[in-house]
Amino acid sequence: MLSNSELIRYFLLEAEDYVNTLVEGVEELESKGFDKETVESLFRATHTLKGSASIVKLEKITLLAHKLEDLFEALLNKEIEYEDTFLGYIKKVINSIVNLINEVSTFGVEKSELDKELVDIIDDILEKKEIPLKSEIASTIEVLPVTNTVRIDLELIENILTSLGEILVQKNTLTDKERELLEIIEEISHSGKRLLKEITDFSDRYWLSAHESGQKVTDSFFTDFGDLQFDRYDEYHILLRKVQEITNDISESMKSLLSFSENLSLSFKSISREINYLKDNLVEIRMxxxxxxxxxxxxxxxxxxxxxxxxxxxxxxxxxxxxxxxxxxxxxxxxxxxxxxxxxxxxxxxxxxxxxxxxxxxxxxxxxxxxxxxxxxxxxxxxxxxxxxxxxxxxxxxxxxxxxxxxxxxxxxxxxxxxxxxxxxxxxxxxxxxxxxxxxxxxxxxxxxxxxxxxxxxxxxxxxxxxxxxQSLSISTLLVFRSSKLEYAVPINYVEEILSLEDFPDAVKEKIINHKNRSIQVKLFSEIFFSSNGKKLEKGYIIIFNFSGIRRGLVVEEVLGHEETTINSFGKFLEGLTQYLGYFISGKGIPRYVIDPLKIYEEEFVLTPSYAAFIEPISYKGAVLVVDDSISVRKSLQNILESKKIRVYTAKDGNEALNVLENKNVDLIITDLEMPIMHGYELITRIRKDPRYRDLPIVVLTSRGTKKHEEKALSLGADGYIVKPFDDKTISQLLIKFELIKDTF
CATH class of the missing domain: 3.30.565.10 (Histidine kinase-like ATPase, C-terminal domain)
Known part of the structure; x- marks a missing residue:
């Protein structure tokens, strides 16, 4: 429970805004004369100030704000005619309120006695509905003491945060470049060590072989000196000495480069700390x-x-x-x-x-x-x-x-x-x-x-x-992963933990894992967004998401780490791709697409299938694949079909439907036409080109009722065409037509 001192602290923060509104409003009335919108603004400010003061039991401020509120209300209702002398009384009441607020700020309580004479004057004005022509009135308004706060336009903060997002991208670029530099240094260092070793080994072998063979130098300059009296060098000696010197120079340069790299890395870390500090403080402004x-x-x-x-x-x-x-x-x-x-x-x-x-x-x-x-x-x-x-x-x-x-x-x-x-x-x-x-x-x-x-x-x-x-929506922390050589990300706040696929060898095949005494349904990212083409994934990771108590897993090939950035929207042209939250640019300038995991699992939030592997088998009469980007259509069809003991598989677009066909045997496909990623016409074409599915019945279920749409679907290979909406009878007749159920009518 908030203490009274905390409540007063929040009241003082709000009171400053209300008093500023009153001061600005009175100044506007003084310069421009009566204005209804300005008086309405003053009325709202005093009403809110009164309510806030009453909550923290500041009775004198409450009473004065109430009197001001009544005055403004009388003006708005035209019960009192506006006159210039009116502002003098308003200023005097505001001054009394400001003095009391200052006392509360300093001592925590209202110490001054209430100005009863002023209250009586206000009551008299309200009762007689007229303003006295002559009286002692305030000419200026006292102000609250200056605090360590300033007003900032929210739009300005938004602009700063947008710039900060760009700075974060540049910071990520520098971080990647630093990583690349360290890799280059490591490669050069390794190569330099290998070169030095080879030269040293060759030098040792050469000297040894030269002495053993008893080679003598015939240079006339050396005839007067013995072997121990003068060192003699032929072309091999000179070459080896030069190579060794060059190698040593490279080694010294490498040490200098490594030292430079370490200092540069420290500078990068310092910049990163400052950017994070700047980011935290900028975000704090809007907190x-x-x-x-x-x-x-x-x-x-x-x-x-x-x-x-x-x-x-x-x-x-x-x-x-x-x-x-x-x-x-x-x-x-x-x-x-x-x-x-x-x-x-x-x-x-x-x-x-x-x-x-x-x-x-x-x-x-x-x-x-x-x-x-x-x-x-x-x-x-x-x-x-x-x-x-x-x-x-x-x-x-x-x-x-x-x-x-x-x-x-x-x-x-x-x-x-x-x-x-x-x-x-x-x-x-x-x-x-x-x-x-x-x-x-x-x-x-x-x-x-x-x-x-x-x-x-x-x-x-x-x-x-x-x-x-x-805590903030301005800067997002994302988990970055790779799939099919492309990089993606998901908001990290949905992620509960990351598991190794090697610890769950049957996850890809069974699409379910048992973890912490929970049966968790998993999906393969590559199957959702691409065609798996039968490629078996042996190594990878399982990202475990927590959606309101429901755990779901997503299998990806590689987890690259996490990154702080701002998410950019795709714009109107791609706004139909609801499975994406947007994109951001990596440090290498590569776009990374931010996935909305809620869209991947939206169906499971209505029906929880994680226990499906443990359910006793039902005697199904057939299997139907329902392809539609609308979850309500998929669920409605699923309920009707399952009530007739038909096994149902679902997909939200043509691409996902093709992946289902790779792994499941179906007797009928019911598909929409207008879907993201792969529409119905393309799906029908792809299926009919595959010899395995030439005789598989395909029925189009769409809201497009024109003859043109129907003729195109039938020409591509569809076996039926139904216009939405549909009912139980329509679906029953469809199942009878393709002999999945018997006619009981």
Whole structure:
């Protein structure tokens, strides 16, 4: 819970803005005369100032702000005619407020007595609806003491952060160049050592062979000297000596180059530290203390509890933690939604709590904590918890999962269903309805912040929502990996851990691993974005993602490390490629594409298939491959087909469909026409060119109902053409036509 001194500190930060607004507004009225928009701005500022002062129990400031508010309201309602003398009274009230705020800043309390005469004058003006012509009025406005803060335009901060992004790219370039330089030095050093060794070995062998052969030098200059009296050198000696000298020179140069490289490396590290320091401070400019948000949440929580007829104590922690303004602005709605559901449907009425042996007042705890570059938010209530049985029942009723698969689900997977779209309806009034209502919206809001949300619950004890988001959205930390000789990246905040593929030899074949007592579904990145062409991946890594308690794995060829950078958007031309968040440029000038892992696994967030390997086999009548970029279409078709005991495989584009065909046997393909990466026409053409699939039935399911579209599809080899929307009867007739089910009509 925030202490009173902390609340006053936040009030003083806000009060400075409100007083500045009042001063600027009064100056504008003084220079331009009456202006409705200006008076409305003054009215809003005094209204907010009054509310903030009342929360921290500053009664004198509250009263004066209230009087100002009434004056501005009377002006707006034309109950009082505006006159120049009006500003004198306004200035006098503002001066009184400023003096009191200064006292609160210095002493923590309002020390001066309230100017009752001024209050009486304002009351008289409001009562008589007229302004006295003569009175002692203030000619100037006192100002708050100068603080160590300045106002900065957010657009300017955005421009600076954009420039910082470019600096980070240049820093990454320098880092890569430094790495290349060290590699070159190492190669030269190694070659130099080899050369020196070869020369030394040759020299030793030559001298030894020369002495053993008894060679004599016949130069006339040496006839008067013996071997021990004068050193004699022939051309071989001279050549060896020169080569040795050159080699020694190279060795010395290498030492100098290595020393230069080490100093350069230290300079790079120093620059890197300074850039990081600059980055942290620039991002800090746009940061807002979480206490401002927590304060609003605490007040809203009490209001919701009061309206619900419940007693709730609010505990707040982490008010000093700072978050980026875009994150700050986006957090209130999802958190208050969780709190509203906790109070309305989680925390019991006082009588019920007493019967259960609980304290009369329920407890809601909201805690912010910093972990590295992420912010962890925990919202906990001590209510009745989430009823797992009701979650299962509703999941089955909504068609999210079939009853025969429920026994294979973990507790985490069951709880994750409350985030599914359409999990509950407004007509339901039980506890499950309240807890599940709109949580898909909450999850969507958190996902937009590149964050994750998990829920934990114990019956009749507590429910906890844990949110993990980046502290700032300006600079992203990305995990970089390589696949099919191209480099990609994913936001690191989704990554839980990285495993070696060698430790899970069956992962590629089975598409599932058992890790930490969890069955985790895995996908191969190369199969999702490229054609695998039957190439077997033997070495690589498995990136484990955590999506709101659901773990999924992605197999990649090589992990290159992590990098801080800014993500650039593709622009309108490529905005349809929703599986990408954007791109950034590596230090070598190579574009790296940032993958949105949520898009890779979006289907599994509705249906959890990680237990599929343990389900008893069902007697299927056939297999159908559904190809459509719309998840709702895929799910609708899947539900209809599975109800008729048809095994269903799905793909969101033609490329993914071809990979499915490489590994699965299907009896029918139902495909859309308009899809990213590979559209339906190209898919039909590719399939018909493969001798293995010449007789495989293909039916087009599209919203394009023109004859031109249909004729083109049929000419390429399609066996049927259905225009959306579709229903159970349409799909049944299709299955009957291709003899996957019998006509029962």
């Amino acid at each position: 807002i203390p979480a206490g401002k948000l927590l304060h609003r949440l605490a007040e809203a929580t009490r209001d919701i509890a009061e309206k619900a007829g419940k007693i709730v104590e609010v505990e707040i922690r982490g008010a000093e933690i700072k978050v980026d303004k875009p994150v700050f602005d986006s957090l209130y709605e999802p958190i208050i939604h969780i709190i509203r559901n906790a109070i309305q449907h989680g925390i019991e009425l006082p009588e019920e709590r007493i019967e259960k042996g609980k304290e009369k007042a329920g407890k809601v705890k909201i805690e912010f904590a910093k972990e590295g570059k992420n912010i962890n938010i925990e919202i906990k209530d001590d209510g009745r918890g989430i009823d797992l049985e009701k979650v299962k029942e509703t999941a089955i009723e909504r068609g999210i999962i079939s009853s025969d698969r429920i026994p294979y689900l973990t507790r985490e997977e069951i709880l994750s269903f409350i985030f599914a779209p359409g999990f509950s309806t407004s007509e339901q009034t039980d506890y499950l309805s309240g807890r599940g209502m709109g949580l898909n919206i909450v999850k969507t809001a958190i996902s937009k912040l590149k964050g994750t949300i998990e829920v934990f619950s114990e019956s009749d004890k507590e429910t906890t929502f844990r949110i993990k988001i980046p």
